[in-house]
Amino acid sequence: MHNYFSSDFKLGILGGGQLGKMMLYDTRKYDIKTYVLDPSTEAPCKIACDVFEQGDLMDFDTVVNFGRKVDVLTFEIELVNVDALEKLESEGKKVYPSAATLRKIQDKGVQKQFYAEKEIPTADFNVFTSKTDLTKAIAKNEWQYPFVWKSCTGGYDGKGVSVIRKEEDLTGLPEASCIAEKMIPFKNELAVIVSRNVSGEVKTYPVVEMEFHPEANQVEYVICPARIENHVAEKARAIATKVSESFEHVGLLAVEMFQTEEDEILVNEVAPRPHNSGHYSIEASFTNQFEQHLRAILDLPLGETESKVGGVMVNLVGDENHEGQVHYQNIEKIMQMPGVTPHIYGKKQTRPFRKMGHVTIVNKDLSEARKIAEEVKKEIKVISKS
Known part of the structure; x- marks a missing residue:
């Protein structure tokens, strides 16, 4: 086993958005040297990585040249040049999740046909x-x-x-x-994050429940554990594990699902990276999803996935009537509430419904956490400076 800590080992991340930034909380914790590629000079990752490069993630040469500088390459966004990843793999570079995994997931038509072939329940x-x-x-x-x-x-x-x-x-x-x-009449939208390391060790996180905003079609609250019966949760985790085995991915796989009126579990879609539905884990879990992704792609033992405490996550998205330099109105008010931690992603400009941050509320009593989450949602506004 390689020891990556405080060494000259280099981890490359394609994409410099908030998922990368949160992954860097943990590369910092472990003193792992990081290189990040992103098209924007304003990328949230820029302040936290060792080496930042600006470049197009869909440009073949840009991705290949970047990948050659690092020892292991991962990504925090699916929209990257997969041909470039294949080229790097053919040169012996370690890319996790693999180009083959990403190719099956990047095109939703291919992804759905893959479920049909593997007899994974889907709409x-x-x-x-x-x-x-x-x-x-x-x-x-x-x-x-x-x-x-x-x-x-x-x-x-x-x-x-x-x-x-x-x-x-x-x-x-x-x-x-x-x-x-x-169209599936469903009771709940659920998600399970599965981690799998290079050696094939697999662990699933508890099932989370997603409550959606009716207009924006974006998640409003993520609740862990999901308020569902045990047998449904067990079925969801088992199906998520089957999906993970079918893709043979390395790293994290977020599996989004529907719970139908008859308590069947149908897979909606997957993301081969840390995911919005796992942000609660930074405060609520023994091992947060970003650390787990690192452990998986570096082939380290996977951490404990259980929660220490109930968690609810609220997305902070740009107010629909505001655009421009961002201002987080009433953030002091929410920080007075018990168990509240805001995460601000570092995007200077707000736009309607743009993901600008999230807030986690932890509480031993999940229904209490959910109540506080509603107060948070009412109080804080992501607006532009007038």
Whole structure:
């Protein structure tokens, strides 16, 4: 086993956003040297890594040249050049999660077909190469309203996803390849984070429950543990483990799922990286998700995944009526509340619904944490300086 601490070992991270910044909390803790590549000079990671490079994550040469400078390469965003990752692997570079894993996940159509092949329960779907094909299928009665439309590539944070109830809803959709998915009446949206290290050790985190904002289609609260029955939680963790085994990923895999009215568990989609649904773990778990990702990709023993305390996470997103230099209104008020920790990502400019930070509320009593979370949500406003 290699000892990475206080050595000349270099870890490379593709993407310099908040997920990278939070990963750097833990590389700092372990004194691991870090290199980060991001297109923005204002990237949140810039202040915390050892070496920062500005560059396009989708540019083949940029990613290859960056990857050659480091010993292990990981990413905090899926939108990176996978051909470049394959090239680096062919040169003997360690890339975790692998290019093959990312290729299966980056395109949602491929991801869904992969679930079907591996007999992983998921909502009924069809893949269409274009909007025209989708429209033809509806005209021939081969596909029915209502359904969920998802762009195969490039969607994140509720973008690239639309609910289609009638013909007019199709109007604004791009011509791109897409999936049409049956609407599932569900009770809960759940997520399980699975960690797997290079040697194949696997651990799952407790099931979390996601409460969504009705308009923005973004998560409003993440609650751990999910308020569900034990047998449902066990089923969700078992399915998440099966998904992880099927992808043979290294690192973290966040598995988002639906709990149907009949308590079936259907996999919605996955992300091969630390994830919004795991932020609660920084304050509430024995091993937070970012440290666990590092342990996994460096082939260190995985940490304990259980929670010390109940946790609720609230996303801080830009107010819909504000744009410009950010101001966190009433942050002092929320910091007076018990068990409240804000995380500010370091994005100087706010925009409507942009993820600017999050707040974790911990409490031995989960319903109390959920109440305080609501007060936090009411009080704090992410606005622009007038």
